Amino acid sequence: MATVTLTDGRNGKSYEFDILSPSVGPDVVDIRSFYQQTGMFTYDPGFTSTASCSSDITYINGEKGELRYRGYNIKDLATKRSYLDTCNLLLVGHLPSRTELTAFDLEIRKRSFVHEGLKNLFYSFPDNAHPMAMMSSAVSALSAFHYEHLNITTDTQYQVMARRILAKIPTLAALSYRRSLGIPFIYPDIERSFIENFLYMMRAYPSADTVIKDVEIKALDTIFTLHAEHEQNASTSTVRGVASTGAHPYAAMSAGINALWGRAHGGANESVIAQLEMIGSVDKVDEFIKKAKDANDDFRLMGFGHRVYKNFDPRAKILKQLLDELKDDLGINSELLEVAKKIEEVALTDEYFIERKLYPNIDFYSGLILTALKIPKSLFTIIFVIGRSVGWITQWIELKHDKEMKIARPRQRYTGPVNKKL
Ligand code: ACO
Numbered sequence: 077m078a079t080v081t082l083t084d085g086r087n088g089k090s091y092e093f094d095i096l097s098p099s100v101g102p103d104v105v106d107i108r109s110f111y112q113q114t115g116m117f118t119y120d121p122g123f124t125s126t127a128s129c130s131s132d133i134t135y136i137n138g139e140k141g142e143l144r145y146r147g148y149n150i151k152d153l154a155t156k157r158s159y160l161d162t163c164n165l166l167l168v169g170h171l172p173s174r175t176e177l178t179a180f181d182l183e184i185r186k187r188s189f190v191h192e193g194l195k196n197l198f199y200s201f202p203d204n205a206h207p208m209a210m211m212s213s214a215v216s217a218l219s220a221f222h223y224e225h226l227n228i229t230t231d232t233q234y235q236v237m238a239r240r241i242l243a244k245i246p247t248l249a250a251l252s253y254r255r256s257l258g259i260p261f262i263y264p265d266i267e268r269s270f271i272e273n274f275l276y277m278m279r280a281y282p283s284a285d286t287v288i289k290d291v292e293i294k295a296l297d298t299i300f301t302l303h304a305e306h307e308q309n310a311s312t313s314t315v316r317g318v319a320s321t322g323a324h325p326y327a328a329m330s331a332g333i334n335a336l337w338g339r340a341h342g343g344a345n346e347s348v349i350a351q352l353e354m355i356g357s358v359d360k361v362d363e364f365i366k367k368a369k370d371a372n373d374d375f376r377l378m379g380f381g382h383r384v385y386k387n388f389d390p391r392a393k394i395l396k397q398l399l400d401e402l403k404d405d406l407g408i409n410s411e412l413l414e415v416a417k418k419i420e421e422v423a424l425t426d427e428y429f430i431e432r433k434l435y436p437n438i439d440f441y442s443g444l445i446l447t448a449l450k451i452p453k454s455l456f457t458i459i460f461v462i463g464r465s466v467g468w469i470t471q472w473i474e475l476k477h478d479k480e481m482k483i484a485r486p487r488q489r490y491t492g493p494v495n496k497k498l
Contacts, residue, residue, distance in 0.1 A: 080095055129308065139386055150301075150390055160177060167239075205255070211249060211458055218326045225326070346443070349443035358415055412444060
């Protein structure tokens with residue numbers, strides 16, 4: 077086995093560590109015995125150089141702008157297959173046959189109802205509660221309604237648990253939205269497909285016809301597929317961290333939802349539209365670009381930059397193309413679109429952004445499409461939650477199969493006082 081040798085410059089002592097090879101991507105140095113051998117810790121705030129696990133779900137090459145789920149290119153999945161195909165691929169490991177997809181689809185439809193008691197939780201939230209606060213609470217509460225998933229160990233049990241949460245999350249999302257407006261709750265309609273049913277639960281009123289257009293279903297299907305998985309990002313690492321303690325899977329999902337909420341992560345999609353609205357017109361773009369570049373101003377251009385993608389975000393490219401294709405059919409707000417295009421144009425040619433490799437990320441474009449789907453800003457991160465729920469739960473299952481899994485427990489470099497006396 078190839079090794080790497082570390083020499084301590086203070087005393088000349090050398091230590092050897094194995095190099096582990098992945099199927100593709102950078103090799104990793106196995107430092108599990110690092111502390112035992114050297115008496116030192118490694119230091120890596122934000123885990124920019126640390127692989128926290130082995131995984132065969134998603135591959136990202138940030139330099140090339142490449143993203144693959146179970147080996148399949150994201151563009152192929154987003155343009156040639158449906159979100160439910162992708163869910164099946166992630167959960168089971170292969171793309172479903174027509175028969176498998178029909179069965180999967182039916183199962184998800186049937187499991188979309190939530191316990192009637194869960195509705196009471198929504199009544200107890202204050203008016204104007206943010207849908208993300210309601211959503212994370214509701215998913216956590218689901219662990220009380222399905223406590224039997226706490227100590228599961230078989231593949232069949234994992235799949236039932238996973239399909240149940242996938243099916244119920246859109247229902248909880250719609251309940252969060254309707255509670256925030258104080259409008260009547262709508263039950264799932266299992267005659268409708270996964271995405272159509274979600275839009276129906278959001279928009280419908282009792283005793284009125286609700287028509288969902290195919291172009292709307294296509295747009296949301298693509299958005300969900302692009303958000304479905306993204307290896308060890310902040311929310312997924314949070315899910316894994318909670319899962320590593322043996323907590324209920326839905327408690328881990330709820331923690332992931334809270335991690336996603338932040339502006340630096342999934343919350344960016346809400347902030348992008350708020351920022352585009354604040355900028356308001358093309359002639360103000362330069363002023364805000366200047367603010368974004370000012371080291372003394374904490375203003376950041378929302379929807380720009382990514383920890384891993386340092387060339388382009390492949391998901392953003394696909395969404396940008398979708399935006400162009402559907403802008404007339406969906407009735408995309410042309411003023412906001414003009415502002416967005418101008419920001420993109422200026423930022424992509426500006427030294428500050430080029431030097432720092434800051435490119436539009438997925439959140440830069442998704443809000444414009446979601447606005448056209450009549451989804452309010454406060455629901456944007458919820459849309460991310462629905463798409464990503466399959467990724468989180470797939471990672472949860474993978475962690476449970478991982479023989480090398482340990483409780484997530486990093487160490488620290490202590491810099492506080494020593495031996496203070498009372
Ligand atoms: N606008 C202006 N400057 C930026 C931006 C931005 N959006 N993003 C990064 N920078 C600058 C930083 O100020 C820093 O500059 P410096 O080197 O002069 O100090 C440099 O670029 C590196 O930034 P970091 O914050 O160190 O990069 P990191 O990889 O830790 O952060 C992140 C990535 C959080 C996504 C960041 O780019 C950001 O805050 N972007 C805006 C929020 C956003 O769009 N988030 C969505 C991410 S995608 C997702 O989660 C689905």
